[in-house]
Amino acid sequence: MPPRPRTATPPRPARPLVVTADRELLDDLLRLAAAADTELQVAVDPAGARRDFAAAPLVLIGVDQAAAWAAANFPPRRDVVLLARDHSPAASLAAAVGASHVALLPDADHWLVARLGEPAPALPARRGRTVAVLGGRGGAGGSVLAAALAHTAAQSSLRTLLVDADPLGGGLDLLLGWEELDGLRWPELAAARGRVAAPALVRALPGRGGLSLLSWDRGVPATIPVEAMAAALDAGRRGRDLVVVDLPRHLPAAAAHALAAAERALVVVPAELRATAAAARVVAAAAVHQERIEAVVRGPAPGHLRALEVVTALGVPLAGTLRPEPGLAAALERGQPPTRHRRGPLATLCRQLLADLLGPSRSVAA
Known part of the structure; x- marks a missing residue:
């Protein structure tokens, strides 16, 4: 077929x-x-x-x-x-x-x-694009893909904001090796009152090169107010070329707001039967808030389940496939960002996804 x-x-x-x-x-x-x-x-x-x-x-x-x-x-x-x-x-x-x-x-x-009958107000001439990433089940690799997408975009001179919207995740700062960087974290933003100018908010975040990160501290996980999520996304769209949001599988109000605001959502699904069944529930919940959901199918496939069979079961298009990458887990444990060397299946997939998202007018360097 x-x-x-x-x-x-x-x-x-x-x-x-x-x-x-x-x-x-x-x-x-x-x-x-x-x-x-x-x-x-x-x-x-x-x-x-x-x-x-x-x-x-x-x-x-x-x-x-x-x-x-x-x-x-x-x-x-x-x-x-x-x-x-x-x-x-x-x-x-x-x-x-x-x-x-x-x-x-x-x-x-x-x-x-x-x-x-009043005409709709004109949108700003330039606004960054937003993509949301979810794991189809626990440990699917959604956070790794979100961090890799953001890192690849920054390597290609795209100003990028990476938003860690999962309070119970391990923290994208650890995934990037940025836990020692100073800057604004979610608890401080959630406690803030009043409107913060978009450039000031982005400048207050931890960052290197063209990549800024809104993540968590090591304290007790907090609830993200919808207002704080809206402010973060607005700052990213106004001041960055790309916003990548790593979402939890369960969608509280702030996560649902981010998912609805994205132009596209990617669900990472291991090529396994139970993972596909779990991802079907994630897709059904996400579809309430987002029309454009696509799957990234990750190998290996122990039962030889094909990517086409996975997306057929989910009822969503296939955004891409990801082959196993030896050494990736060890590199992440050492604090090395994913796609650091711009080689391997993950870097190749990220360049493809970014080209699809941003269009032919924006080049993504290999």
Whole structure:
């Protein structure tokens, strides 16, 4: 059987985002959107809204989803409108969702038509790309691939931010041999208050050459607030060419936000039957937040399971395969970054993945 062609999901256009399960309210909004000559992106609950939240020029939250939205801990933003029909919601409910306006239908029909008809703000001319990496099971090698991707990009003169979003992982600073470098770690960023300028945040991180790292200290693992994750990703997109996020297999709110913000997600799967079964669960959970998920299948294959069989079982395209690399584990134990010598199967795979992600206009040096 020939390999399936890889298909890229085009990015969704920036449309106003509606979050409601109230059918009557949604019908009213669709009517108003038609009058404004625009289309809406619709989610029935906050979980379904995560992947469109950042790009939406306007977020409209039905009063039926307000409590769930407040509990979901989305990062604050402007242009959030709380919607209700017939009866005004309590001011405390509007504050809980961070709404800048409350619109009561049908009284606010004309105001909403005007807001829906406003053109979406132009995005900055230059923004870095974001890729998320997950392990299909424990020990699959997701963290190694994330670090290798970031290191390879930096070797190719791409300014890169590597984000360690797994509080229970071993720490990407250890994987890179950077545990002695000074700089901002997650606990400090999570405890910070107020907005930090993107260049200042990146400069405060540990780094060498063109690679900066946001990782953990050796203290008790902390929870990453969604606001802190959003600030880190925003800083990376504004100040770096590439952001690589190493995600845990279980997705708390901040990890789900990072996954939804990525242009692409890679799931590393060993070519084993049980690993494939475990990865199927990871893919199903990730698909709630990310449309473009691809698999990297890692050898060896003790039962001769082929990469094509693995991705067929997962229902995702094959991004690449990774052959065993003798000496890699020993080099990592000695604190040597992956792809340090730019040779071997891992370095070759990283150059291929980066070329696919960044496009032909950005060269990735061998």
